[in-house]
Amino acid sequence: MVRPRHDKVSEKTIRRLSHYAMCLRLARNDGTKVITSRFLSKRCGISAAAVRKDLAMYGDFGKQGSGYEVDKLLGNIERILGTCTSPPVIIVGVGNIGKALLESGLEGTGGYRYTAAYDTDPSLVETTISGIRIKHPDDIAREPGISGAIAIVAVSPGHGQEAVDNLVKAGCRSILSFNLEPLEAPDFVNLRYVEVSTELDILTHSMKYGEK
């Protein structure tokens, strides 16, 4: 079987692999050594046939029937995702959401960790949340390794674009926005959204017109 190159994996596939990785981490934390495609299928809401096809495509992780080794499978999936060495995550905006994210941490994800947080509020700057000292956004340009970091933007409504412009100028190339407003970034920046509003719209549409 010809294996696809790691740089040719579609977003849809990455999403599935990310789900497998999360299930495998949970299984590993429970002390499970071997899992079945049926287990992954059930936990991830993907057909067992599709799971088996993915696993066959992306590595020799085990045999149908006898199960897959959790550690080996997780290691391989993390290699494909590129998360075996996860980039640092910084937060811009320590309001309600930013603070909640910092306090919740990123346990259970593929080794991501918050390394810095920024806010313009003078009463927050130099305070510490979950071990992270809050800095002023003017310091983002001095953030070491900003070009290899993921920045989460969670600033006040209407200030998202300013935050993105500041990050891009400092060399950041990967941004995840929790702000509701649409933002603009140059083509060489990967700007994504956590879209609560869109998820609500999708659920509403399905509620009104869907089969479910």
Next chain:
Amino acid sequence: MVRPRHDKVSEKTIRRLSHYAMCLRLARNDGTKVITSRFLSKRCGISAAAVRKDLAMYGDFGKQGSGYEVDKLLGNIERILGTCTSPPVIIVGVGNIGKALLESGLEGTGGYRYTAAYDTDPSLVETTISGIRIKHPDDIAREPGISGAIAIVAVSPGHGQEAVDNLVKAGCRSILSFNLEPLEAPDFVNLRYVEVSTELDILTHSMKYGEK
């Protein structure tokens, strides 16, 4: 042109329409009466041709060149989305994230509003956040209109399944989970995730292997 039925709109299209709606609300709040497909294209990161195709498909909202009436276009899109009468949104779990969501509100979305919040923590029950009185999850079964509500689940790690089971038993059919762990629900329930972890994985993969 044959218009697709509202119940036959794909999730990908709903996502685009949801983005248009958000841009139109922002434009309306700024007092803008007429917008161009180029404006929507730029703000939503979708090609102008694709925007024009969508708008031609889903209604007679205006003419290319002369622009689209903001109010009329937004009304039509909300009718397709089913959000002209948005369902109530309840929150289960008022920890870091749940509290932040309640405090941030849903302004800027298609009229969604939080109507109830639940937490097992006795020190939270009967307190009020953003005008919403926190109740114990045992009361979910007495929540009026639960079958027509969207429930956001943001409970402690490892308690997501319990929360989902409780909601489903009470009659809830639309759930948006902020919990990291994969959850299970019967087929007749629409269970979706706000996936910070997966978004980080997608950004990381793109950082390591992508063209951006």
